[in-house]
Structure formats: C-alpha cells, structure tokens
Amino acid sequence: MAETLIGSEIIKLAGEIKERIAQGEQIYNLTIGDFDPAIFPIPETFTQAIETAYQQHETNYPAANGMMPLRKQVSAFLQRKGNLSYSPEEIIISSGARPLIYALYMCLLDPGDKVIYPIPSWNNNHYTHLGRGERQEIEATAENNFMPLAEDIAPHIQDASLIAVCSPLNPTGTIFSKEQLSAICELILAENKRRGPNKKPVYLLYDQIYWQLVYGENEHYNPVDLYPEMRAYSVCIDGMSKAFCATGVRVGWAFGPRYLIDKMVSICSHIGAWAPKAEQMAAAAYLAQEDKVDQYLIETKEKLSQRLNAFYAGLQKLKAKGFALDAIAPQAALYLTVKFDLQGHATADGKLLKNNHQVHRYILDEAKVALVPFGAFGTDDSPWYRLSVGTTAMEDIPQIISRLEAALAKLQLAVKKV
Numbered sequence: 001m002a003e004t005l006i007g008s009e010i011i012k013l014a015g016e017i018k019e020r021i022a023q024g025e026q027i028y029n030l031t032i033g034d035f036d037p038a039i040f041p042i043p044e045t046f047t048q049a050i051e052t053a054y055q056q057h058e059t060n061y062p063a064a065n066g067m068m069p070l071r072k073q074v075s076a077f078l079q080r081k082g083n084l085s086y087s088p089e090e091i092i093i094s095s096g097a098r099p100l101i102y103a104l105y106m107c108l109l110d111p112g113d114k115v116i117y118p119i120p121s122w123n124n125n126h127y128t129h130l131g132r133g134e135r136q137e138i139e140a141t142a143e144n145n146f147m148p149l150a151e152d153i154a155p156h157i158q159d160a161s162l163i164a165v166c167s168p169l170n171p172t173g174t175i176f177s178k179e180q181l182s183a184i185c186e187l188i189l190a191e192n193k194r195r196g197p198n199k200k201p202v203y204l205l206y207d208q209i210y211w212q213l214v215y216g217e218n219e220h221y222n223p224v225d226l227y228p229e230m231r232a233y234s235v236c237i238d239g240m241s242k243a244f245c246a247t248g249v250r251v252g253w254a255f256g257p258r259y260l261i262d263k264m265v266s267i268c269s270h271i272g273a274w275a276p277k278a279e280q281m282a283a284a285a286y287l288a289q290e291d292k293v294d295q296y297l298i299e300t301k302e303k304l305s306q307r308l309n310a311f312y313a314g315l316q317k318l319k320a321k322g323f324a325l326d327a328i329a330p331q332a333a334l335y336l337t338v339k340f341d342l343q344g345h346a347t348a349d350g351k352l353l354k355n356n357h358q359v360h361r362y363i364l365d366e367a368k369v370a371l372v373p374f375g376a377f378g379t380d381d382s383p384w385y386r387l388s389v390g391t392t393a394m395e396d397i398p399q400i401i402s403r404l405e406a407a408l409a410k411l412q413l414a415v416k417k418v
C-alpha cells in the first residue's frame with residue numbers, strides 16, 4: 001500500500017513554488033488552500049482563549065472522543081447554524097478534519113470495497129488507496145459546476161460501500177443545489193431499502209468543512225436536514241480549520257450515527273489523533289460567544305468574497321477581450337475555478353503547448369502566477385485550475401490579472417505568426 005501511495009500533489013507543487021520564491025523569483029502563489037495569518041488571522045478571542053487554556057494547565061490527555069465542553073458547543077453550533085440535532089455523544093473531535101476522514105474510510109471499508117467519489121475532488125483517491133478500497137470515479141463537468149449527479153452515481157451504487165462527496169467543494173468553490181443533493185439522498189435511501197436490514201448499507205461521507213463560507217444568495221444544504229432518514233447513513237465532516245482560518249490550530253469534528261462515531265473514536269484513539277486539549281477548551285469557550293462568532297464569519301466572508309469576485313471580474317474582462325479562458329462564478333470557500341484553453345497555442349519563441357501540463361508551466365513561468373491544475377484532484381489533463389485567495393492581498397489582484405493578460409497576449413501573437 002505504501003509503495004503505491006502518492007503523496008499530496010498540492011503540497012509538492014506548493015513546495016516547489018516556495019523554493020523558487022526563496023531563490024528570488026517573484027511569483028504570485030495562489031496554490032495553497034490555506035490563509036495568510038497576516039491577512040486572515042484567527043479570531044482574537046480564540047487566541048486569548050488558547051492562551052488562557054495553557055495558563056490553566058489544560059495540558060494532559062484529552063478525552064478520546066473530545067472534551068465534553070467542546071462537543072456541547074459543536075452540538076449547539078450545528079443546531080444554530082444548520083438546524084441539525086446531534087447530541088455530544090454523536091460528535092467526535094479530532095486534530096482537524098483529515099484524521100476523521102481517514103477514520104471513516106477505515107471504519108467502513110473492507111479490502112476491495114467500492115468507494116464512489118467525483119473527480120475533481122480532494123484526496124478521495126488517496127483515502128480510498130489507504131483504505132485498500134476500489135475506486136469508482138465519477139467525472140463531474142463544468143456544466144454542473146463540477147458537482148456529481150445522482151444519475152452518474154446510480155449505475156455504480158449496487159455494490160458500493162461508500163459515497164464520498166463534498167459541498168462546498170474543494171477545488172471548485174461551488175456547492176450542491178438542493179435538487180442535486182436531494183437526488184443523491186433519494187438514490188442512497190432507495191438503494192439501502194433494496195439491500196434490506198441484513199446487508200451492509202451504502203454510507204455517505206459528507207464533507208462540509210467550508211459550509212460557513214457560502215456567499216450571496218447561495219445556500220448550503222445538508223443531507224440529514226433535507227432527509228431525516230439519511231441520518232442513519234451519513235457522517236458529516238466539519239471543523240475550525242476553514243471557517244475560522246485556523247488551519248494550524250487543528251480542531252475538527254465529525255457527526256453521525258453513534259455506533260459509527262464510537263468506532264471512529266477507537267480508530268482515532270489508536271492513532272492518537274486528538275486535538276490538543278488546550279485548543280479544544282479554547283474552541284469551546286470561543287464558540288460559546290455567538291455574537292463574536294457571527295461577527296467574525298461576516299467579516300471573513302466579506303474579505304474572501306471580495307477577493308473571489310475581483311478575480312472573477314478581472315478574468316471575465318480578459319475573456320471579453322477574446323482570450324481563451326473562462327471562470328465559474330464563485331459560490332463558496334476560498335477557491336475560484338479557472339479554465340485556460342491554451343492547448344495547441346504556441347509561445348512567443350515558437351514552442352507548441354501540447355498538453356495542459358505545458359499550459360500550467362507556461363502560466364507559472366511566463367505570468368509567474370501559480371495555480372493548482374485539476375490533475376492534482378484526480379482529473380487527467382484538464383484545462384481547469386484551482387485559484388486560492390487565502391493568501392492574496394486585494395491590491396495584488398489587478399497586477400495578477402495584468403500578468404495573465406500579458407502572458408496570454410504573447411501566445412495569441414505567436415499563434416498568429418505560426
């Protein structure tokens with residue numbers, strides 16, 4: 001398993017860019033699904049609560065399923081923000097969302113079990129590999145905002161153990177419509193009815209780590225809120241990392257049926273994937289301050305959506321000028337989905353861009369703008385890219401757009417010459 005496991009492509013690419021920046025190259029790095037703490041600090045009261053927790057010596061082992069005060073606050077947060085009723089016993093806390101996704105895969109898969117997930121998506125290919133499962137990838141398309149459709153899942157569901165979806169979606173910053181998610185829930189409910197009580201049901205992993213970062217008129221939907229019967233088959237993933245710009249604080253949670261949560265607790269406790277006790281106590285103290293939480297979310301959403309909208313508007317202007325690119329209107333998270341249709345174009349020095357790998361390199365080397373190709377999310381040779389705004393200063397955006405324009409203009413000239 002380890003011999004054939006592929007490490008994170010995004011971390012590898014980010015490492016290369018960091019190295020080039022360290023060597024003196026001026027690159028705009030829009031690759032990381034993370035925040036620059038100078039632009040997006042964690043809430044001040046959360047910082048203070050962490051300091052207080054250490055002063056109060058909250059430094060021994062936390063409870064295996066997470067500290068009760070935090071599980072109570074998460075329960076209240078889910079009720080208040082999502083109309084979801086989960087008791088503290090149906091909630092597990094861990095060191096971010098990753099160990100919980102891993103634990104759920106471990107919990108549900110026997111070797112060879114089938115996992116259905118869309119591409120592009122974040123790391124499901126790797127988690128399936130770790131779980132020794134069989135991959136069933138569903139190719140999602142731009143026409144559907146890259147969200148998977150029930151009709152594409154349906155032909156594969158009969159012998160599947162797990163369907164893993166994510167909304168808002170990393171890498172696209174798009175979300176399920178109510179109809180899209182409802183159709184998937186109905187498919188799962190019908191399939192489990194067909195299987196009956198003596199067969200292992202098909203479960204839904206619903207990763208909603210970005211659900212507090214949804215913009216404008218767009219609305220987040222949860223399978224259990226839409227269909228209470230889905231409660232028995234759904235485990236949802238969430239946490240502090242994205243909503244509170246706290247990727248390095250490492251506090252995540254999952255909620256689902258108690259018998260599954262208990263098994264995830266056993267798996268996580270053997271790994272030792274607890275969130276640090278002081279951070280858990282601090283997260284509990286912070287989440288209890290509802291006004292502060294709401295204010296922080298309003299401000300963070302404003303800052304993120306401003307950046308996403310500015311990039312989107314800039315790229316639309318380039319498109320209107322006739323450049324071969326496109327973008328999907330931002331709906332959520334910190335990502336914008338951008339397309340460069342440049343395969344087959346020639347560079348100023350006459351080099352033909354034969355595939356999207358070469359297009360990616362051209363944008364990086366010529367415009368000095370670093371994006372993550374959808375290839376890093378399981379999609380082969382795609383012209384689509386993830387643009388992340390978590391480290392971007394507003395004032396840099398016009399310059400980034402100009403650099404892209406200059407690089408694209410050179411290509412167009414070259415094409416005309418060729």
Ligand SMILES: Cc1ncc(COP(=O)(O)O)c(C=O)c1O
Pocket residue numbers: 033095096097098099122166169170207209239241247251252
């Ligand atoms: C969809 C999705 N789920 C989970 C995670 C992991 O979150 P954490 O940093 O809390 O482990 C990420 C991080 O990028 C993500 O994009």
